[in-house]
Amino acid sequence: FRPVVVAVDGPAGSGKSSVSRAAARALGFDYQDTGAAYRAFALHAVQEGVDLTSSAAVVATLPTFDYEIGIDPGDHFVKVGGVDVSEEIRTPRVTASVAHVAKIPEVRAFLVELFRSVIAGSSKPGIVTEGRDITTVVAPDAQVRILLTATEEARMARRSAEITGQSAEETARQLSKRDQQDSKVVDFMTAAEGVTTLDSTHLDFDQTVQAVVELVRASA
């Protein structure tokens, strides 16, 4: 028995986390948010007090990274050192720190192994795994591979609706800065061979979830 692997990549604000989680729920699958792991590791490095611009110092904190993720889409949590950090990893401070750790090859290699072991450990009929390099690096042999996109305008509008307490301009600036930094590390703007592009610009949330579910059903 091998669970169906659904790999979903996309830029910030594409809706991939909420869409992937809802699709996993609809399918009765597990759900793995890999961005949450990069965020959790960035938080761990910050907590260890290391200089994030020093790759060697950041890499030295890998062995003490005690991470746990809930892969049940109905009970999603992220723990570091046994403490629930699901909310803390979404703070602007952590979001701004992730790029420093995500570009370090040793960190990526470590997390890629972790993501693969979570996929292998799924006891559901399938698992939706979402991030930036899932279709290309983490699970290039996934049965379903999707690049979820939307125009930059649509992504910025969605993100500013989510974030309160800061101007739309500031949100837009942060989003495009993060995409720029991330694009230097992995290419998630163009679909690799065999990857289906799903453009959600003109779809609402439910329609996008439905489109993912249909792609999974069509692959069976």
Ligand code: C5P
């Ligand atoms: O998806 P999310 O916005 O939570 O990801 C946070 C950050 O983690 C991204 O901006 C990126 O730097 C990093 N990331 C990554 N590879 C992944 C998932 C996330 O480099 N597969």
